[in-house]
Amino acid sequence: MTLTETTDSVAAEPPPELVGDRPQLDGPAVAEEFARLFDQYAAPMHRYLARRVGTEQAHDLVSETFLAAYRQRETYDPALAAVKAWLYGIATNLARRHVRQEVRGLQATARAVRREPDELAAHDGRIADRVDAENLARQIAPAIADLSEGDRDVLLLTSWAGLTTVEVADALGIPVGTVRSRLHRVRRQLRTLTEGNRHA
Amino acid sequence: MPDLHSTDDLDRALSALNDDVQTDPVRLEQTRAAFLGAITQEPLMTTATKPHRRRRWLIATAAALALVAGGSLYSTTLAGGSAVADSLNGAADHVTSASDPVIPAGKYKKLTGRAWTGVYSEIRGGGLQWMEESVTEVWIPADVRGTWYKRETNTGRHQWIDGNDELARKNGITFKRSSTTSTAKCGAFFGGGLCGANGGWQDPSLDWLKGLPKDSKALYKRLDKDAPGRLEGNSRGETQLLVYANDALRSGVVPAETRATLYRALGNLKNLKIVDGAVNLDGREGVAYSSDDGSQREEVIIDPKTGDYIGNRQVATDGPRKGKTTGYTSLTTTIAPAPWK
Numbered sequence: 001m002t003l004t005e006t007t008d009s010v011a012a013e014p015p016p017e018l019v020g021d022r023p024q025l026d027g028p029a030v031a032e033e034f035a036r037l038f039d040q041y042a043a044p045m046h047r048y049l050a051r052r053v054g055t056e057q058a059h060d061l062v063s064e065t066f067l068a069a070y071r072q073r074e075t076y077d078p079a080l081a082a083v084k085a086w087l088y089g090i091a092t093n094l095a096r097r098h099v100r101q102e103v104r105g106l107q108a109t110a111r112a113v114r115r116e117p118d119e120l121a122a123h124d125g126r127i128a129d130r131v132d133a134e135n136l137a138r139q140i141a142p143a144i145a146d147l148s149e150g151d152r153d154v155l156l157l158t159s160w161a162g163l164t165t166v167e168v169a170d171a172l173g174i175p176v177g178t179v180r181s182r183l184h185r186v187r188r189q190l191r192t193l194t195e196g197n198r199h200a
Numbered sequence: 201m202p203d204l205h206s207t208d209d210l211d212r213a214l215s216a217l218n219d220d221v222q223t224d225p226v227r228l229e230q231t232r233a234a235f236l237g238a239i240t241q242e243p244l245m246t247t248a249t250k251p252h253r254r255r256r257w258l259i260a261t262a263a264a265l266a267l268v269a270g271g272s273l274y275s276t277t278l279a280g281g282s283a284v285a286d287s288l289n290g291a292a293d294h295v296t297s298a299s300d301p302v303i304p305a306g307k308y309k310k311l312t313g314r315a316w317t318g319v320y321s322e323i324r325g326g327g328l329q330w331m332e333e334s335v336t337e338v339w340i341p342a343d344v345r346g347t348w349y350k351r352e353t354n355t356g357r358h359q360w361i362d363g364n365d366e367l368a369r370k371n372g373i374t375f376k377r378s379s380t381t382s383t384a385k386c387g388a389f390f391g392g393g394l395c396g397a398n399g400g401w402q403d404p405s406l407d408w409l410k411g412l413p414k415d416s417k418a419l420y421k422r423l424d425k426d427a428p429g430r431l432e433g434n435s436r437g438e439t440q441l442l443v444y445a446n447d448a449l450r451s452g453v454v455p456a457e458t459r460a461t462l463y464r465a466l467g468n469l470k471n472l473k474i475v476d477g478a479v480n481l482d483g484r485e486g487v488a489y490s491s492d493d494g495s496q497r498e499e500v501i502i503d504p505k506t507g508d509y510i511g512n513r514q515v516a517t518d519g520p521r522k523g524k525t526t527g528y529t530s531l532t533t534t535i536a537p538a539p540w541k
Contacts, residue, residue, distance in 0.1 A: 050221035136213035194209035
């Protein structure tokens with residue numbers, strides 16, 4: 001589609017050293033821009049949220065995230081953060097309302113019966129790998145449930161949403177050094193579980 | 201895909217944890233359509249307001265009532281059940297194939313939507329609230345698969361609820377008239393559109409319209425199925441069905457036959473009321489069919505003589521603004537000789 005504008009809007013370009021998707025959200029084609037953002041980010045965001053709070057809640061949260069983003073668009077500064085970090089920050093904040101559901105889900109995962117590859121599957125490396133990974137997941141689920149909300153956000157935004165530490169810092173509004181130290185601490189803590197499993 | 205082959209057991213565990221979730225593309229498309237439908241209804245919303253409903257946030261004042269409803273206060277005699285269904289059936293009877301004007305080649309069907317919308321903007325020390333007017337004009341070619349033209353105008357007309365022009369000016373808020381124009385093939389201004397693969401109540405497509413049930417009871421069931429239920433976050437109950445029906449009607453692309461079936465389908469709503477009296481929107485009189493969610497009444501307004509959809513209106517039914525009109529949109533269809541005319 002094409003678009004022309006008869007108002008005196010300003011569309012300043014972000015400085016060239018800034019990386020990532022940093023659109024102007026105060027321009028004349030704001031609805032079209034949000035349509036693009038939805039097309040680009042909604043599906044992976046749904047998956048991230050669904051892994052945290054379940055598929056149904058995730059649909060509502062995606063909807064609420066984009067509506068909230070649209071209504072807060074004047075607060076988005078492309079010079080300060082990539083739009084992906086901004087959107088995931090909103091989504092993560094909204095998802096906190098469902099933290100109890102998330103924790104219950106992780107605890108339920110931990111209680112699931114441990115599977116062992118059957119004889120046939122044991123000959124198929126892929127199936128054996130999957131079963132092994134699922135058992136490891138059950139191993140760490142209760143520990144993730146026990147993490148503070150802030151630590152869990154840092155871990156899962158990195159691991160499940162694929163954000164860099166800089167993007168996580170922008171999303172959560174905390175210094176990048178804090179993100180790195182939290183991530184290091186949490187991963188070290190969880191690794192003792194997976195390594196313990198191997199040596200058991 | 202989970203990274204099950206990572207050399208790091210922790211990464212493998214994290215990849216496998218809850219990795220069996222599925223994203224339903226149809227649901228996501230519906231969410232997209234609803235989102236785009238919502239934001240195009242609130243083109244000037246300037247700051248965060250918690251969306252406690254799917255609908256845009258609206259405000260009312262007595263002054264706004266006179267302004268938006270053309271001063272047409274009406275007495276409300278509420279009826280229900282078969283009286284409402286009979287009235288809707290009567291309106292449906294007036295909708296015939298002749299109700300949809302045939303667009304001569306080279307000419308355009310012009311939809312004009314006028315809306316008064318509540319706006320809230322946070323400023324230091326509080327917030328400003330006002331209502332403002334916007335007009336959306338769409339020119340649809342005789343061959344709908346051709347290029348559509350759209351002009352959205354903020355007219356600058358506004359009505360203060362909390363605040364004044366001076367405070368607004370100091371905070372960089374102005375009310376000058378401005379327009380945005382855009383064009384898109386087959387109405388795909390935001391993707392989707394009339395030729396879209398999916399479509400829905402908020403963004404009807406030709407295929408979606410063709411697939412709707414021809415029987416009014418079946419169409420009601422379809423509406424009930426498509427509108428979100430309580431478990432999907434709908435706190436408005438049956439009112440949400442009227443909102444969904446209105447979303448489709450407001451698009452201006454629902455063919456006469458489907459419109460008539462939809463009117464009859466709405467007669468199945470258990471708590472639908474009829475406003476006995478002429479409601480005046482933009483100088484056109486109609487009957488308002490309404491559903492109240494306990495805090496706000498949604499109304500679909502139909503001309504009983506022609507069966508034309510005139511528009512919709514919201515009225516507060518609880519709280520300090522009880523009884524006040526909180527906003528409306530009207531829809532007018534004409535034939536235009538050319539785009540932008």
